[in-house]
Amino acid sequence: MERILEQAKKAAEAAEVFVVTTEEAPVQFEANRLKHIQSRQSRLVALRIIRKGRVGYSVTTDTGDISSLVDSAVETAEFGTKAGFELPDLANYPEVDTYDPEVERVPLETMIALGQEMIDAVRGNNADIICEGGVDRDVISVRILSSNGGEASYRKSIFSLGIEGSLIRGTDMLFVGESESSCHPLTDTRAVTDIILKQLDWAKEQATAPIKPLPVIFTPNGVASAIVSPLMVAFNGKVVLQGASPIGDKLGKPIFDEKLCLRDDATVAYRPASRPFDDEGVPSHSTALIEAGVPTSFLYDLQTAALAKKQSTGNGNRHGGGLPSPSPSAFVIQPGETTFDDMLADMKEGLVVEYLMGAGQGNILGGDFSGNVLLGYKVENGRIVGRVKDTMVSGNIYKLLKDIAAIGSDARWVGSSLSTPSLYFPNVSVASKG
């Protein structure tokens, strides 16, 4: 790495080397049985230079050939975008715990046993269910070196459990899945399997949704599948700078329900999306995005912040080895005070949406969404009466989030980049085969 930096410094005013090393060790179950044991090692080296004021970039997994890496960066700098930023000092980072040495010490036998335990729990009451699942143990190391003399690094451990059960009756198919991850080893599989068992219970009966606007509760998984993607795009400082975000000129204006609070937070201890600094060495933050229904900030990396005359919020992310670009670390929607059961009790006729398939495929920028209720339930007189199928739910998230009937007290992590409670909307468009 040092040699790459040395060579790059000779060809450029400024240079930065980013190295990420990943060691993954998943065990995977198929058709209720242990099937794969894997270990995957990868190392990626990315070089960013500023040459004649322009950004050049190259990336490789082949560290045997330093000269081509530097030559490629120089070649691209000829056409690169004008650098509006200076490389950061790589110092003064917040304390963010992301590494637990116990993760690496979890024996393979324990991981296999955890997987088997999940499968046994899900199939306990119904042996017709076929499970796929896995237990994964990863260690990620990140190191940044910069030509201004700085150096920074951190290590992260991630342990995750995941399982999906399928139940087929005739041509009727039910898929129920859940997962959990942490920087600590996970030992209790019930957090995952209890949610699945509850869904299996609710889905025992079939019900029919009418074609009319209905009150709808999106569970945390439902919020993740239907509501969040448009917000993640809308708060991206780059999209705002382009004038393509529908909330780009709405900072300080009450455009959402006053119950809604959202932050982006890369500093929660032992969460897989946390880290002390972003992929270009800017300290991590907890950034308030919506406070009491009012947008308060957007997310920036160095270059976008420079163009927008703002400060980087520590959201420079390199996806797939690309140049840093702003994107959320972890969205945290603040829980409310209404329990899920109270929301149900409030409904005379409505739906609970657990997973909306295809919602991220439309005009995300405009906030429109539309999807098939792959897993969702009909509510009558405050009770779940069965699973609905052949049903579409559509809407616009900006219209929905203006009027939220209740925010749940049931916040939890969905994947590594979202923590959300259930959200209850009074009026959502529903279409069905009737």
Next chain:
Amino acid sequence: MPSIEEIGHRIAEELKKHRADHIEAHLEQTVSSHITYRGKELESIGKGSGIGGNIRAQVKGGWGFTSFNNLDDLPARIGLAVKQANLAGNSESQLAEVPPVVDRVLAGVDRMPTDIPLADKKKLLDEYNDIIWRTPKIQTSVIGYGDGYKKFIYINSAGSFIEQERADVTLRLMAIATDGSEVQQSNMSIGSRGDFSRIENLHRDIEEMAKRAVELLSAPQVEGGEYTVVLDPVLAGVFTHEAFGHLSESDFVYENEKMHQIMTLGKEFGGRHLNIIDGALVPGLRGSYKYDDEGVPATKTYLIREGKLVGRLHSRETAAKMNEKPTGNARAVSYHHPPIVRMTNTYIEPDSVTFDEMIADIKEGVYARNWYGGTTSMEMFTFSAGEAYMIRSGKIAELVRPVMLTGNVFTTLKNIDAIGDDLDMNEGGGCGKGEQSPLPVSNGSPHIRIRRCLVGGK
């Protein structure tokens, strides 16, 4: 450092020293470049290179797999994969018999896209971006260009040694129009198996795309409900891939008795006019190749013939367990993952209905064109159109906001009541399955008409 060919030959020797039911190795070397625009200015330009490989071993039905960038100490990695397979194995290994192959397959591209100077690529993209920005009321644009060249070697313990090359080009464009807080977008997505000329001379199409984003600002939204829907070849191709293609991937079926009952060969899925094919042997497309990632020769497989289920897609393991012939559909998105059963080039064969005949007797329907995306859960699928028009009294009428269509595969294929004569392939998409995405595939169809299709709307 030795070339990957030399390393490959060393691995071939080393494999002989280890005991397992089956061992195979993949080695891969890549170069790539990308250019993106966001707004008027170039956003990012970069070049990449990579090297890596994996070892996969099977013992008593269990698989060990280890992948790496670091090509040192390969004997130890082979040992690790065998050890993992031993730990995972709990039944019997079954792999369809495939004769060992020694072969070398070149990329077959006249002008390697990764060798074209960045300046030439940038000039073309500048022209395209200018067209978008010349369109009145356009707020901004996003353009993503990417190319890659890959050389990869497959080696197995039965004596196969296959070197293959492939090149790939993709171009995605988006025009974004705004009016107050209203935002609308239109997209285009083109790809080819390394043929750069396929993304040249698109100026007129891009002009139309940009105009459409502006027109959408004043377009109404469809009323949600059931409609007779006509799909253009691009969207019908996505529909074929999502609604039926994934269901014919045997890894969903081979160990699931209930799924097997649903997918019994001979079962009727559609009318006699319906024929669906998948095949990497169909030449020159993004899903084309000579050997899959298990060294199995590519085939062209009828999935549905005259409305009846007649075939499915296999890896060596699924073929052996279902006692069917391997089809050469085991693919991995890179050396970082083991191969799994995937589609290649999937399409509906043309019939004889013209477009005018197809819409002639539709009183009120939707003509959906182009694609945003699609997804499936086997039984249910959704796919979204990039543009849509109402059909009124047998004529194409007003533009409406892009629509999302959904259905149940077991009824929707039967509801296809007209298949056109104008097969066209869409090469702009990538397929995702599990954690492996995007895999280059193509899909296609003639225009098709579907009765009683559920459309999302207000």
